[in-house]
Amino acid sequence: MNADRHVAVVTPWYPDPQVTYAGAFVRAQVEAVAHGCAELAVYHLKSWPVGAVGAPLDADPAVVDLHARLLARSDAPLATAGGAVLHRVPALTPRDTRWITHSDASARWLRAFLGGAPLKAPIVHAHVPITGGWAALENAAPGARVYMTEHASFLAELLEQPAARARYDEILERADGFFVVGEPLYERIAAEFPHHAAKLEYIANPIDFAAPRERPPAALRRWLSVAALNERKRIDYLIEAFRRCRDRDPEITLTLAGDGRLRADLEALTARLGVTGAVEFLGSVDPGQVAGLMASHDLFVHTSRHETFGVVVVEALAAGTPVLVTRSGGSDQVLHGIETEAGRLFDVDPDPDVLVDAYLELRERHPAGTDVAAAREHLRAKYSYEAVAQRHFAVWDREGDR
Numbered sequence: 001m002n003a004d005r006h007v008a009v010v011t012p013w014y015p016d017p018q019v020t021y022a023g024a025f026v027r028a029q030v031e032a033v034a035h036g037c038a039e040l041a042v043y044h045l046k047s048w049p050v051g052a053v054g055a056p057l058d059a060d061p062a063v064v065d066l067h068a069r070l071l072a073r074s075d076a077p078l079a080t081a082g083g084a085v086l087h088r089v090p091a092l093t094p095r096d097t098r099w100i101t102h103s104d105a106s107a108r109w110l111r112a113f114l115g116g117a118p119l120k121a122p123i124v125h126a127h128v129p130i131t132g133g134w135a136a137l138e139n140a141a142p143g144a145r146v147y148m149t150e151h152a153s154f155l156a157e158l159l160e161q162p163a164a165r166a167r168y169d170e171i172l173e174r175a176d177g178f179f180v181v182g183e184p185l186y187e188r189i190a191a192e193f194p195h196h197a198a199k200l201e202y203i204a205n206p207i208d209f210a211a212p213r214e215r216p217p218a219a220l221r222r223w224l225s226v227a228a229l230n231e232r233k234r235i236d237y238l239i240e241a242f243r244r245c246r247d248r249d250p251e252i253t254l255t256l257a258g259d260g261r262l263r264a265d266l267e268a269l270t271a272r273l274g275v276t277g278a279v280e281f282l283g284s285v286d287p288g289q290v291a292g293l294m295a296s297h298d299l300f301v302h303t304s305r306h307e308t309f310g311v312v313v314v315e316a317l318a319a320g321t322p323v324l325v326t327r328s329g330g331s332d333q334v335l336h337g338i339e340t341e342a343g344r345l346f347d348v349d350p351d352p353d354v355l356v357d358a359y360l361e362l363r364e365r366h367p368a369g370t371d372v373a374a375a376r377e378h379l380r381a382k383y384s385y386e387a388v389a390q391r392h393f394a395v396w397d398r399e400g401d402r
Contacts, residue, residue: 005037005396008121009084010136012106012128014044015287016088024287025151025205025311026127027081032206032385033392034082041121042084043113045091045106045135053095057105067092072115089113099130099164106131107138114139123396128152129171129178130164137174147177147395149203150185153232153308159192172196177395179203182309184329201395205311206388208291209380212320216372217298220322220363221252224297226290226312227304229260234303236262236269241303241352243273245359252278254301257293259284294319299362302326303355305348310334314383317342317376324355324362334379342375 013023080086091109118141126136126148133148159165180186190197227233246252270279300316300323307330322343325331346358
C-alpha cells in the first residue's frame with residue numbers, strides 16, 4: 001500500500017443488485033488497485049431517467065429540487081471490491097439521446113451529492129469520459145489530477161453530435177491522462193482529435209487469471225458464447241453457423257450466456273432450425289460465474305461485429321479454453337501474435353460458412369496445433385490484476401513526482 005495514493009473513481013457503470021454485470025470491468029479495476037491505495041472511494045453515477053421523452057431535465061422543477069435536497073443526505077457508504085468504499089449516486093437524466101445533457105446531468109448530480117464540496121482525493125480516475133469524466137473534471141479539487149478511461153462502443157454516435165463532440169474535445173484538453181482499452185478506440189479518437197493524439201495511452205481492463213482448468217479440452221464440442229443478445233453480437237449468425245456445424249457432428253452443443261431484447265427471436269430461430277435441444281439460453285449471468293462457465297466448455301465462440309476490447313476473449317483464455325472469434329477490432333489486438341496458439345480468428349462476414357470453415361480448420365489441428373497454456377501466459381503478463389494495477393500505479397506516481 002502507498003500512503004500517498006488517495007483515489008476517487010467516478011463511473012456511470014458499476015454492478016448493482018438490479019444489473020449485476022453492468023460495469024463489471026470497473027469493479028475489476030477497483031479490485032486490482034485497491035491494495036495499493038491508502039484510500040479508494042467509488043462514486044457510481046447511476047442513471048435514473050425521468051420525465052417525458054425529449055423533455056428537459058428541469059421540466060418538473062419540484063421533482064428536481066426534491067431530488068437535490070434528498071441527495072445531499074442520502075449517502076450510505078457500502079463496502080466494495082478490495083475494501084474500497086462505494087457511494088451510490090442516483091443521477092436524474094432526461095429521456096433523450098443528446099449526450100451533452102447526460103454529461104451535464106452527471107456533473108450536476110455528483111456536485112449535489114457532495115453538497116457542493118469538491119472530491120477530496122488528489123487522484124481521480126473516471127470511466128466513460130463524456131459522463132463520468134466530465135463529472136470528475138467539474139468536481140475535482142483544485143490541484144487534483146484527473147485521469148479517465150474510455151471503453152464505450154457508442155463513441156461514433158456520440159461524436160456525430162456537435163455539442164457532445166465539443167465537450168469531448170474539452171475533456172481531452174483538461175484531462176491529466178486519457179486511456180483507451182483497445183486499438184479501435186485509440187485509432188478513432190486519434191483520427192477525430194489529432195491535436196490530442198499524444199495524450200492517448202493504452203490501459204487494459206484487468207482479468208482474473210487465478211483458476212485455469214486442469215487440462216485443455218480434448219475435443220471442441222461444447223460451445224459457449226458470453227454476449228448480450230443484440231444485433232452487434234450477431235447471435236443469429238452464430239446459431240445458423242452452429243446448425244451447419246452440427247449437421248457434421250450431432251454431438252456439438254451451444255450455451256448462450258447473456259440476455260437482451262432479441263432473446264425471443266433467437267429462441268424462435270433455434271426452433272425453426274431444429275436445434276432447440278442443443279442450444280441452452282442461460283440468460284444474464286453474474287460476472288463471478290463467467291470463469292467457471294468458460295472452464296466447463298470446450299470452445300469459446302464470439303461473433304461480434306465490433307469490440308473496443310476483447311474482455312471475454314481474454315477471460316476464456318485465462319480459464320484455459322481455446323477461442324474462435326471474429327476480427328472485431330479488440331479481439332485482433334488481444335490475440336496479436338498468438339492467434340494460432342489461442343485458437344482461431346475469422347473475418348466478420350454475413351456468410352455463416354466463414355465461421356463453419358474456421359471451426360473445421362481449428363477442430364482439425366486441435367489439440368496438437370494449439371497451445372492455450374502459452375497463450376494464457378502471454379496474456380497474463382499484460383492483462384492480469386497485478387499487471388494492470390502496476391500500470392495504474394506507474395501513471396499515478398509518475399504524474400505525482402513531476
